[in-house]
Amino acid sequence: MMRLAKRSFQQRKALTGMLFLTPWVLGFLFFFLVPIIDSIRYSFNDLKASDNGYTLTFEGWSNYRQALYVDANFTRNLTSVVTDMIVNVPLIIIFSLFIAVLLNQKFLGRSLTRAIFFLPVILASGVIASINNAGFMQQILNASMASGDPSGGTVNGFLQSIELKGMLLDIGVTESIVNYLTGAVDRIYEIISQSGVQIIIFLAGLQSISPSLYEASRIEGATGYEAFWKITFPMVSPLILTNLVYSIIDSFLNNKVTQQINSIAFQTLDFGLSSAMAWVYFSLIVVILAISVFLVSRKVFYHD
């Protein structure tokens, strides 16, 4: 009797679950799965728009061949986007973890600082990025005031790292590493504005670490440095994976390749080529994601 009641309750739950998911499943079918299958179809066809809809003529792999071998810009854009991603994502993750650790400590004006650091989440977008390109007046002004070199090119041209570079080279660090680091300092605005969401995720993770762990380590005589590497880092390592995936996806959302895909679809009106490019792009993202998740997930520590 008891068992029967329980089972029917479970069944009722499952039924409600299906009911709750019906809208999502319908939307998934109509606004995601159908378009995605259409997109595969277009990529193998030549699409001609006509008065009532469109006509497809099968072309095989020619759109893909066009994208990969004929188009002058596509592969070049792809490689530059991927290199940018490889350069930026590690910086974003290290930076956002560092900032999250800082913002998690107690100090005067903490909520104000947090509010400022989350501001890029609100403002970072394609349009705002174009703000910073459009602020060319200030660049010219900066250049005319002869502060730093005018080819700095960014709004934050005032942040130059010439002294840092000399110092590091004097210490004897390899030049490529120095260039990477100073490049990061020069692009600090770009990196800060891309790491808002990551800071939030890390901060939420840091706040969920139980304080008793730190207390115990302090009693045992661990320094703050040791506590970071032995407690904080392993505890947030699952979130490093999350943030890695998020940063990679985010870096592929709006760039030269997406602009090209878009312009080929809506300016050249070659929908087939555009779909083929989108699919090459998507498969590349999947491969990169799979490799990086595979590499990082082996190092991740799970508490339970």
Add this chain to the structure above:
Amino acid sequence: MANPTDAEAGAGLAGDRTEATSDLYRFKKRVTNLNKWSKLLWSLVRAVLLIGMCFVILYPILLKVSASFKSMEDLTNPAVMWIPEHASWSNYKLAMNVMDYFTAIRNSITLSLVTTVLQTFSCALAGYAFAKLKFKGMNVLFAGVILTILVPPQTILVPSYINFKSFDLFGLFHLIAGHGINLLDTYWPFILPAITGNALKSGLFIYIFRQFFRGISKEIEEAAFVDGAGVFKSFRSIMLPNAIPAMVTVMLFAFVWQWNDSYFSSNFLPSMNTLTTATQALPYKVNVMLNQTASNVDPFYASMLVDTGLLLSIFPLILMYLFVQRYFVESIDRTGLVG
């Protein structure tokens, strides 16, 4: 603080103690002093770092605010760096005119508000089902959610565009009207996916809600069931009120991302004036406008107007953020972003 005083009192009581203990005492005192100094040094370093980076974040915005109030004389005046001598609203007036600001802001607010509310509700529903109402085959569906996060919008944009250009439901409209309906330049291409939880970044929101609802303990829910509440009722009166932190986060993100989205809105709303499309067209329009009155356009003046327009377009967001910010910043630890 307690340790040194205790030790001092002890030392005073004992009078002349052995050399070893007083050495130990002195050593201890030095260590605590050292700790104090290193702590002070660290907070100094931290303050410098944080203030510097806050400055880097705020600098472009402050620059634009200062530029937006400048007049032509201030531009050429080398003494004026930040605070203009002839502050005026004329830049704002011009930029508002060029952007058709009030129509644009009305369109943007309607679009973002409607999709935000619908999306939050539909994603909460789906997230709750994924977290608490298990049934066979659910994992396949959840894999679908992950897929919607992974696939870049460029992949589905073209087919969706064609789909919305002559929209059809099971060939129903074809039967009635003989052709599909053109939904471009209406809000429907945004509302329909939002109702069904498949709009911009919906996969991420479903994921956030799922993680959050998983974190709510079983006991609360079971207590409600024992008291005779159905699944619906427990969702409405137990789960949703508990989910307010997650909802605030999702609503903020949904609103902001819809507001900033230029990709879908420029394609699905080609002739509707939203703030993002107005902002995108701004540099061109400013040039055209200035060309009508003067023979050669002053690039400084043009970029000043563009900056003002950009400020105008992010102003509503900043205003909203000022109100939501406290709630948002304090509540992230309870949003369930972390499983």
